[in-house]
Amino acid sequence: MSVHITSPQFKQNAREALADQPLQKALAKVGPGFIGKRAAAAEKLPEFEALRDSARDIKNHTLAHLDLYMERFEEKARAAGGHVHFAVDAAEARNIILGICRDLGAKTVTKGKSMISEEIGLNDHLEANGIQPVETDLGEYLIQIRGEGPSHIIAPAIHLNKEQVEADFRRVHADLPPERNLSEPTALLAEARGKLREKFLAADVGITGANFLVAETGTSIIVTNEGNGDLTQTLPKAHIVLASIEKLVPTLEDVSQLLRVLARSATGQEMSVYTTFSTGPRRAEDPDGPGDYHVVILDNGRSGMLAGQLREMLRCIRCGACMNHCPVYHAVGGHAYGWVYPGPMGSVLTPSLIGVEKGRNLPNASTFCGRCEEVCPVRIPLPKLMRHWREKEFERHLMPATQRTGLAVWSFLARRGWLYRPMTRMAMAMLALVGKSKGRFSKLPLAGGWTQYRDFPAPEGDTFQAQWAARKNVR
Amino acid sequence: MTSSRDVLFASIRTALGVSGAEAPRRQAVADRISGHPRGVIPARAELPPAGQIALFKEMVEAAAATLVHLPDASAVPAAIAAYLRARNLPLSILRGADARLANLPWQSEPALDVWIGPSDGRQLAGLSHAFGGIAESGTVVMLSGPDNPSTLNLLPDHHLVVVNAADVTGTYEEVWDRIRTLYGPGTLPRTVNWITGPSRSADIEQTLLLGAHGPRSLHVLLVGDA
Known part of the structure; x- marks a missing residue:
């Protein structure tokens, strides 16, 4: 993996995020914006829940027949004049793309938003080899000029405020007159549009991700609101699509089902502005479009996920609804997760792709409130899969010794009721006695993690089990 | 190996x-x-033809595009000139080779310059003929090729799209069937663009703004009855 991983320092990252005032200001807008829009869109379509079932079933069917749909896609894409490449890992995908760019003598490439490109660290690799990549999604452009990674899978610059954007434009756009008023988002957008328009027209190669690959026709699909990905793939000499194996869907009808839930779940739109279906390079009679069309299909650890319960994660269509509804994401933002994919989907995917050793904090960074699963358009049981990683973490002895010992002591006692009941009863009685005057503890041995941020209420009487037993007798 | x-x-x-x-x-x-x-299939899209036209108009406007409903194709050149004049734009528009556009009575608007070809980004207004319209979401469906070059969908500031009311269907699926009939099973033109409203971005503080990289305005010229 070429992207710097800070997931092992999640706690430190989270502390810093909570203390970061501009970040907190930006994050305060995440929940109120996205949650209401999705709810309104779902409300307006009576078939929405049935479409979620349909989307889940389509993905399950495709994953169970993935080898065959991939064969079909390859055959159809080649028949349309496209080139299909297979990459087992990140390094191979980077080198395939670099090779295509070199063969074409490319100096600059424009890019549509692609999370897989972030995953494989494509920009750094191209730059190191003398090719200038230009991100064209506004959010991606902002984080590129700041040297940051995305903090959200569909709104990569959601952690920024407009004042920061203005400062970055003044720093990077050398020809920007100092007197130009950039205090409003409209002015910032106009500035970015002008700058990037030049880049679109000058680029030698356009690289995009894919929201879907259609086996029936050998087609790649991108979905954008800005039109940036569409310009990226239409104007240059060559279009390179970078897609992971789970993007396959069988037919145009199947993809239409998925598109009906994608935008509604992501931004609450009925449909995104641009949904572009690309099949092969420009045809003999076409006056525009790329002369070469390449699809790079990347595994990078995903095929292994097909074997067990993590297969369900491969249904993900990257709408971002899980993080939009996540109280932990709302509190710390995306960068704290420490790799490419944040939020609940990242907490399941990151340990799968970079290993539970490095990613083990993420499945623990959840309250298990279940909102992510409630809104997932393909019904991925995210809490269950996070629990899967917590179990793996325990099995592999990756937890700190104190936590492990604590859990072992508790489980020893809990399995022996004759010992557990009197012991907890005694402990509660003691705490009740000591805490009687204040009714709470501001410090408590073995519970420092709790009392650091809030008081621990003093028990008022008997244990739950004792009270339950007593009431049962009354009945 | x-x-x-x-x-x-x-x-x-x-x-x-x-x-x-x-x-x-x-x-x-x-x-x-x-x-x-x-x-x-959403029930909202399974309407009689007149209902579909009404839904299409409603959804196009909900997506922040504008729409005029014209009695027949002969009214298109005047409607284009009116659109450009109302926005103080030069009376000049770029279109593809589509015969349905070529056969319009352009002589009725002698002041309007009509150019033919793909866009290189220097034109303020582009004109395309849609393959179809989808009532369900107010989407226009564009097919690439010399008749309607893809660059016209993306580069001009103002994208004007002629949609025949007879080509408006309820759902995406009906469009796929029409394309299969035309191109054969398992085959698509190089690019199919579904366009639902003008370009937009909410990447700065989640403030939704129109005109990110693609057209700032999308204007639908709906022609005839279903």
């Missing part, structure tokens, strides 16, 4: 516990592709 392709297919098949040669699996895949079942 084993290729990455072989490695990738082998690891998928190992994980799935299959060889790839199983006849029932192959049959399931072949059936799905040839049968392309439709799944769940």
